[in-house]
Amino acid sequence: MKSFNDISIRHKLTLALLATSGIPLVIAFGLLIGFEFRNVRARVLRDLAAQGEMIAASTAATLQFNDPRTASETLAPLKSRPEIVAACLYKPDGRVFASYVRPPAQHFDFPPPQSPGHRSHDDFIDLFQRIGPEREPDGHLYLRWDMGVSNARLPQYIGLAVAVLFGLVLVALWISTRCQTLISKPILELAANAHAVRREKNFALRVSKRGEDEIGQLTDAINQMLTDIGERDAALNRANHALTGEVAVRRHAEDALRTLNDTLEQRVAERTAAAEAANRAKSEFLASMSHELRTPLNSIIGFTNLLLKNRAGNLGAEEISFLERVVINGKHLLALINQILDLSKIEARKMDLELAPVDLDPLIREAVALQEGQLRDRPVRLQIELPPGLAPLRTDGGKLRQVLANLVGNAIKFTERGTITVRVVADPATKVPLRLEVADTGIGIPANRHTAIFAAFQQADSGTARRYGGTGLGLTISQALCELMGYRITLTSAVGHGSTFTIHFASPETIPPQSTAEAPPQTKTNSRLVLVIDDEADSRLLLTHLIGECGCRVVTASSGAEGLARARQLQPDFIMLDLMMPEMNGWQVLSRLKLDPLLAGIPVAISSVVARENRGTILGVLDVLQKPVTRDDLLRLLDGQSRPKVLLVEDSELDRQMAARNLEEFGAEFRCATNGREALDLLTHFTPDLILLDLLMPVMDGLTFLDLIRHDARYQNLAVCVVTAKTLTPEELEQLHRQAQHILHKENNLSTSLQNLLRSSCHPPAPPPEGANSNRNPGPTDKPSPTATAV
Numbered sequence: 158m159k160s161f162n163d164i165s166i167r168h169k170l171t172l173a174l175l176a177t178s179g180i181p182l183v184i185a186f187g188l189l190i191g192f193e194f195r196n197v198r199a200r201v202l203r204d205l206a207a208q209g210e211m212i213a214a215s216t217a218a219t220l221q222f223n224d225p226r227t228a229s230e231t232l233a234p235l236k237s238r239p240e241i242v243a244a245c246l247y248k249p250d251g252r253v254f255a256s257y258v259r260p261p262a263q264h265f266d267f268p269p270p271q272s273p274g275h276r277s278h279d280d281f282i283d284l285f286q287r288i289g290p291e292r293e294p295d296g297h298l299y300l301r302w303d304m305g306v307s308n309a310r311l312p313q314y315i316g317l318a319v320a321v322l323f324g325l326v327l328v329a330l331w332i333s334t335r336c337q338t339l340i341s342k343p344i345l346e347l348a349a350n351a352h353a354v355r356r357e358k359n360f361a362l363r364v365s366k367r368g369e370d371e372i373g374q375l376t377d378a379i380n381q382m383l384t385d386i387g388e389r390d391a392a393l394n395r396a397n398h399a400l401t402g403e404v405a406v407r408r409h410a411e412d413a414l415r416t417l418n419d420t421l422e423q424r425v426a427e428r429t430a431a432a433e434a435a436n437r438a439k440s441e442f443l444a445s446m447s448h449e450l451r452t453p454l455n456s457i458i459g460f461t462n463l464l465l466k467n468r469a470g471n472l473g474a475e476e477i478s479f480l481e482r483v484v485i486n487g488k489h490l491l492a493l494i495n496q497i498l499d500l501s502k503i504e505a506r507k508m509d510l511e512l513a514p515v516d517l518d519p520l521i522r523e524a525v526a527l528q529e530g531q532l533r534d535r536p537v538r539l540q541i542e543l544p545p546g547l548a549p550l551r552t553d554g555g556k557l558r559q560v561l562a563n564l565v566g567n568a569i570k571f572t573e574r575g576t577i578t579v580r581v582v583a584d585p586a587t588k589v590p591l592r593l594e595v596a597d598t599g600i601g602i603p604a605n606r607h608t609a610i611f612a613a614f615q616q617a618d619s620g621t622a623r624r625y626g627g628t629g630l631g632l633t634i635s636q637a638l639c640e641l642m643g644y645r646i647t648l649t650s651a652v653g654h655g656s657t658f659t660i661h662f663a664s665p666e667t668i669p670p671q672s673t674a675e676a677p678p679q680t681k682t683n684s685r686l687v688l689v690i691d692d693e694a695d696s697r698l699l700l701t702h703l704i705g706e707c708g709c710r711v712v713t714a715s716s717g718a719e720g721l722a723r724a725r726q727l728q729p730d731f732i733m734l735d736l737m738m739p740e741m742n743g744w745q746v747l748s749r750l751k752l753d754p755l756l757a758g759i760p761v762a763i764s765s766v767v768a769r770e771n772r773g774t775i776l777g778v779l780d781v782l783q784k785p786v787t788r789d790d791l792l793r794l795l796d797g798q799s800r801p802k803v804l805l806v807e808d809s810e811l812d813r814q815m816a817a818r819n820l821e822e823f824g825a826e827f828r829c830a831t832n833g834r835e836a837l838d839l840l841t842h843f844t845p846d847l848i849l850l851d852l853l854m855p856v857m858d859g860l861t862f863l864d865l866i867r868h869d870a871r872y873q874n875l876a877v878c879v880v881t882a883k884t885l886t887p888e889e890l891e892q893l894h895r896q897a898q899h900i901l902h903k904e905n906n907l908s909t910s911l912q913n914l915l916r917s918s919c920h921p922p923a924p925p926p927e928g929a930n931s932n933r934n935p936g937p938t939d940k941p942s943p944t945a946t947a948v
Contacts, residue, residue, distance in 0.1 A: 166341050174333030179326050186322045201307050209286040213298050220295040228255035240306045247297040270297040280304045343372050451766040456695035458487040459785040496630045503637040515554040524561045531569045542580035548588045556638045563631040564595040564658045572599035596657040602650040611636045685730035689713045690720030692738040703788050717741030724756050736765040762794050803827040804845040806836040808854040819911045833857030852881040867896045
């Protein structure tokens with residue numbers, strides 16, 4: 158057998174090229190197979206964890222309510238996943254609550270509950286997961302995953318890879334065989350010519366030169382008869398050959414990149430579609446579960462409040478304390494559900510802002526006052542530091558109040574003694590609020606947890622969660638709300654030295670402070686007829702008791718169609734309407750009420766478990782109440798039932814929305830028109846106490862509309878307030894002073910001016926006599942006289 162040094166140079170070059178291309182291919186395919194095996198296992202662990210979280214979320218309620226049948230039904234769909242061998246739900250004491258075994262097996266020895274996590278053995282992976290809070294879990298979940306099913310395709314993948322590798326090696330062998338001739342051929346020709354010269358003694362033989370390498374130098378030494386033209390031609394041929402090869406390589410690379418790009422685009426489209434489908438499913442699930450969970454909770458809280466009144470006097474102090482604990486824990490659970498829904502809406506980017514000028518002084522004092530009850534006689538002082546003359550801030554007052562309540566609540570929870578300070582830092586010159594700080598002298602937060610505590614379900618450490626409780630969602634929601642409003646929240650803290658949370662107002666918009674008039678006094682309720690439209694029997698019963706306590710008569714309807722029929726038959730003085738009803742929901746009932754001339758004037762209030770999510774989006778109602786409704790809510794509604802009527806004539810949608818919010822806050826009943834022609838049509842069946850009129854509008858402008866109604870005897874005494882951004886000429890000012898009672902400029906603090914105008918011009922009339930409907934189709938003589946004061 159010849160040694161490597163003795164074999165032909167052609168074979169040496171072939172072996173060298175084959176090794177250069179073949180060895181990297183073998184290494185690459187080996188790494189690819191190893192990565193695929195690891196990727197399969199990682200994917201299995203992710204799928205197993207996701208399946209466990211989904212089952213845990215779906216079965217938490219069944220464990221709480223001890224419903225093994227529903228739990229088994231929840232586990233039954235696992236038969237569509239052949240990888241899952243068995244699944245089991247354990248009660249907190251370790252007993253099996255519900256189980257599933259992959260067919261056709263009938264029996265499986267379930268291990269006892271273990272600490273959360275996954276464990277591998279043989280071809281299986283076991284997952285143990287806690288259900289519910291860490292301190293007092295509702296139960297445990299066990300899943301077994303068969304890796305044999307997941308790895309079934311690996312042999313096919315390896316076989317395919319080996320076949321592709323073998324094919325590529327053959328291609329590399331063919332290419333190396335072809336390429337080696339570029340080097341070996343000149344050497345072989347040189348050797349053949351050398352033998353011919355030596356054999357034939359013919360020195361006229363020439364060997365063409367192919368390069369300036371060592372072979373070329375050897376050719377020059379043997380054959381010096383080559384001319385310069387021959388050398389140039391040989392060089393040109395070599396350059397052309399090299400360029401052709403480079404072009405081919407680049408074209409091949411472009412084709413490969415194009416194919417890879419198409420593949421990546423297809424994968425991105427598939428992943429995007431899957432993510433959108435998952436997000437839709439999540440939103441639908443949360444919407445359904447929020448209604449299903451909050452409806453029974455509202456009944457529990459409402460009926461417990463009724464029992465707490467102890468009308469029969471047969472409940473002792475111990476029974477009353479038990480009922481109070483039921484109410485407290487029910488409200489806590491309801492707040493937790495609302496927090497989770499808020500977080501979901503923020504993640505889905507479905508949380509909307511309601512921006513308006515907000516005076517921070519009363520907002521902060523109100524938010525802090527609501528938290529003072531948590532101190533429970535502890536040696537903690539809660540103080541507020543506000544600079545004098547603080548300018549109002551244009552923000553979403555409800556969301557800012559929610560953030561402040563979360564921060565103050567956390568400070569109270571983690572402060573055993575000392576002080577909690579809420580302060581606003583403002584610009585000394587302009588009094589514009591720059592930042593809001595909540596500082597405490599509590600336990601503090603380690604530096605390495607400053608970022609983690611803003612993540613969902615995270616606290617400073619596990620001991621904090623066990624000792625102080627809480628879900629770990631408050632700071633997550635607070636940070637998300639601040640980012641939604643364009644603010645930034647930061648933390649400064651050290652263990653044992655307290656914490657300071659700071660909200661930085663980024664480029665805040667401020668509104669000059671205005672004086673506000675006192676709200677008109679409310680009237681007292683009388684024996685009016687109230688119609689309750691609600692599909693839940695418990696809710697109807699609860700509202701019947703509460704409204705009866707307010708001195709009103711009550712009739713009920715269990716569906717939207719029945720409610721409309723009873724409203725037409727009885728002509729009630731007031732309607733309480735639920736939103737979430739089958740067949741005909743609350744929005745549809747409200748629309749039909751407003752379209753019916755006989756029912757359009759009846760005041761309507763919404764009472765629903767989804768009132769919190771829909772507040773500000775339902776127009777034409779007196780108020781939107783969150784279930785469970787309290788007696789104070791009903792008294793406030795019934796006392797202020799007789800509402801002033803306002804016609805808003807404005808073509809700008811943004812200005813209409815702003816004015817509508819002010820009218821809703823004031824409790825006015827109003828209609829909207831986008832031009833003077835629509836306003837004239839509305840006046841045929843809606844008689845307002847006040848008209849808010851823009852001047853610059855299409856079809857019919859404000860001046861024309863004003864001139865027409867002042868020449869109509871029916872509308873000569875209607876109070877009109879002009880709201881415009883137009884620079885008025887002296888002639889226009891003279892006409893407006895004759896025909897309008899008020900002029901407001903949009904460039905000014907319009908929101909505060911509207912509130913002042915409504916308080917001064919639209920005092921609600923006295924309540925009607927018993928049994929009368931005070932809010933239905935009033936005539937011109939029912940209006941208050943217009944004022945002559947300009948704002």
